[in-house]
Amino acid sequence: MHKCEQLYEGKAKKVFLTENPDVLIVSYKDDATAFNGLKKGMIVGKGAINNRMTNLLFQKIEEAGVPTHYIQELNDRETAVSRVEIVPLEVIVRNVAAGSFSKKLGIEEGTELAEPTIEFSYKNDELGDPLINSYFAKALNLATSNEIETIKKYAFMVNDILKVEFLKAGLRLIDFKIEFGRFHGKIILADEVSPDTCRLWDVESGDKMDKDRFRRDLGNVEEAYIEVARRLGLEIEKE
Ligand code: UDP
Numbered sequence: 001m002h003k004c005e006q007l008y009e010g011k012a013k014k015v016f017l018t019e020n021p022d023v024l025i026v027s028y029k030d031d032a033t034a035f036n037g038l039k040k041g042m043i044v045g046k047g048a049i050n051n052r053m054t055n056l057l058f059q060k061i062e063e064a065g066v067p068t069h070y071i072q073e074l075n076d077r078e079t080a081v082s083r084v085e086i087v088p089l090e091v092i093v094r095n096v097a098a099g100s101f102s103k104k105l106g107i108e109e110g111t112e113l114a115e116p117t118i119e120f121s122y123k124n125d126e127l128g129d130p131l132i133n134s135y136f137a138k139a140l141n142l143a144t145s146n147e148i149e150t151i152k153k154y155a156f157m158v159n160d161i162l163k164v165e166f167l168k169a170g171l172r173l174i175d176f177k178i179e180f181g182r183f184h185g186k187i188i189l190a191d192e193v194s195p196d197t198c199r200l201w202d203v204e205s206g207d208k209m210d211k212d213r214f215r216r217d218l219g220n221v222e223e224a225y226i227e228v229a230r231r232l233g234l235e236i237e238k239e
Contacts, residue, residue, distance in 0.1 A: 001018055001020070001080050002019070003018065003078075004017040004018055004019065005017055007024065011031065012029055012047075012196060013026050014026070014027040014029065018080070021083065022183075026051075026081055027077055028051040029047050030045065030046045034214060037125065039215070043214060043225060044222050045225065046196070046225055047077045048076040049195075049225045049226065049229045049236060050194035050195070051073070051077050051078065051079055053229055055070060055073045056232060056233075057232075058189065058193070061161050064161045065157065066154045067187075068188055068189040069081040069082040069181060069183065084182055084190050085182045086179060086180075086191075087143050088124070088142050089122065089123060089143065091151060091177065091179065092119045092120075092121065092175060093116055093117070093118050093159045093176055093178075094117045094175040095159070095173060096111065096172070096199075097111040097113060098199050099175070101117075101175070110201075118156070119131060120137055122136070122142065150187045151180050158178060162176065170203045171228065172200065172201045172203050173199075174199035174200065175199050177198075178193065195210040195211055200228060207224075209228050226238060
């Protein structure tokens with residue numbers, strides 16, 4: 001498997017074609033952005049951590065019955081994945097109030113929710129990823145009813161799997177964002193699961209161990225990413 005021409009460069013990854021039309025290679029960058037690209041920076045070593053963590057967790061998710069785009073880790077930063085057509089929805093699952101949810105609803109960060117919630121944002125940078133509901137998604141032809149039902153089912157399954165995996169690592173899964181794609185007509189999990197896309201708080205101290213350290217200028221950003229990776233059992237050298 002080798003990289004052919006670059007298909008796309010996003011905020012956190014580059015994507016390359018391969019000789020197989022069903023396979024892409026993603027290459028994770030250290031670049032960090034927040035607030036729809038307004039805040040820019042770099043988290044040294046993040047690309048390798050997010051790549052390896054995503055691959056580890058996608059394999060666990062797959063074993064638990066949710067199909068994913070993961071094929072094979074090629075090196076620290078690069079992975080072969082199934083080429084999907086991304087469903088333009090950011091799917092957010094929450095266990096505990098934080099971030100925009102806390103602000104919008106006036107609920108203190110850290111408040112445990114009575115049950116997990118799900119929400120959809122329309123993936124559109126120009127519009128700032130507006131919050132929509134499943135009726136909007138259908139009305140805009142972003143996904144069919146069947147696809148939305150599958151996405152909801154898989155998203156809560158992913159939550160159950162990740163909650164357990166992170167708890168074993170002494171981390172509380174507050175909320176996370178995932179994306180799905182279509183592969184030969186089937187919905188599968190795509191994109192990533194990492195401290196860029198999850199809120200993870202230390203079980204004992206409550207310390208934030210995720211991208212909020214970058215968003216909110218809390219310091220020790222690299223250290224937090226490394227600590228999360230190590231607790232999941234990955235061997236990470238500080239770059
Ligand atoms: N999130 C993400 N990408 C986005 C927006 C949110 O990965 O473009 C993740 C974020 O890291 C958090 C969860 O989704 O784990 C919920 O984020 P929220 O809606 O609270 O938005 P925020 O307060 O981060 O803007």
